Amino acid sequence: MTQDSTTDDRLARGQAKLAEITGRSGAEVMTALGEIAPDFARYIFEFGYGDIYSRPGLDLRTRMLSTVAGLVALGHAARELEVHIGSALNVGATKEEVVEVIMQMALYAGFPAALDALFIARKVFAERGLTSAPQP
Template sequence: MSAKHSNRRTQALALLEKLEPGAPERVAKNLDDFHCEAAEILLGFAFTDVVAREGIPLKVREMLTVAMLAAMGTGPGQLEFHMRAALNTGASHDEIVEIVLQVAVYAGIPAAMNAITAAKSAFMAR
């Protein structure tokens, strides 16, 4: 079995489907167009090895991911995706708002302003 079609890849894409229906096809194509093992390596690590762990519920993991991406301020596309994923896994509109306000305190107003832009897009997508 090639790395491109491994069980690890399959598990990662299945979890990605839970986060946002339809996302696995887009993400896998993007990564496969870059390199045949990129999805196995990147998604396998992120979604199979870490996010799929049982120690924290998926909703909480997504809320944490939103906070970290918002604080980093370097991945607007990923931030918006994970805001939608948080909503898809049970986080509420109000919880996303509270995360963004918390980001303002610890990461600064510019990070929060960028997160507000992503949140507005994520809310509109629903």
């Protein structure tokens, strides 16, 4: 097997995993980054999704909840957090689990990071019709 076919396998595996997790086509990401950094898009697919998200050992639900926790802890990745909260829901995490993970991060990332993340989660939940009626 040549390096090119190995890279192509990683790319294809990564694109398939991204579609499984997010429901989005890899072509969207490639197009979005195509003008500025097409190689970066390949790195996301090959390493992020083709290698890391495709590893055995953790199910996708656990991986996505871990990703949400990490993004909350960063405190400066709102766009990615929104995508990955949606992805966590796509692979079986519940609204309550997402909220609990975010609340847990208040201990390690601080209350402002958790609060920002809860507002992002609220937006994702509303877009998916997962909001509850306001309490009186």
